[in-house]
Amino acid sequence: MTATAAAKGKVLRAEADHVVFQPSNTNYELHLKADSFAGPVGVPVECTIRAQARKIYSVSTGGGFIQPLFGPPKIIQGRVVSIEGQHFTMHAAGASVVVALPEDESGIDLNTGAIAIGSMVNVVAFAGAVADFKS
Numbered sequence: 001m002t003a004t005a006a007a008k009g010k011v012l013r014a015e016a017d018h019v020v021f022q023p024s025n026t027n028y029e030l031h032l033k034a035d036s037f038a039g040p041v042g043v044p045v046e047c048t049i050r051a052q053a054r055k056i057y058s059v060s061t062g063g064g065f066i067q068p069l070f071g072p073p074k075i076i077q078g079r080v081v082s083i084e085g086q087h088f089t090m091h092a093a094g095a096s097v098v099v100a101l102p103e104d105e106s107g108i109d110l111n112t113g114a115i116a117i118g119s120m121v122n123v124v125a126f127a128g129a130v131a132d133f134k135s
Contacts, residue, residue: 005082006046006134007095014041018072021047021131023095029070030095032131039133048132049097051076051125053107056099059120060112064092073097073129077122080115088115090123099123 009023019034032049039045051073064078078092086101102108113119
């Protein structure tokens with residue numbers, strides 16, 4: 001995991017099939033899959049959030065956000081901070097997210113430019129974003 005991929009925050013609750021993660025300095029409550037989470041609840045932690053893109057759009061304006069505020073991430077918008085093979089890391093509203101590119105090229109719509117470091121992208125994600133916690 002690169003330093004830019006770490007999302008800092010705290011786990012609010014650990015459910016049977018997911019955790020509720022709140023990135024630092026936000027009101028978000030992201031429902032993320034986490035295999036048998038046994039870490040601390042309510043204290044600062046770091047994790048890598050991973051999402052599979054269904055569709056990626058390049059955008060020219062706007063800020064970083066994750067929708068919905070409460071629940072599994074479905075739309076993620078932010079700036080690209082690194083690119084590695086078929087994945088890129090973006091910073092969106094208090095959390096970095098590693099995004100896997102769509103398998104089908106029709107899932108990428110780059111009307112305002114290529115995916116590059118510093119570019120703004122909007123990702124429509126498949127259900128099931130995952131949190132990998134540092135041990």
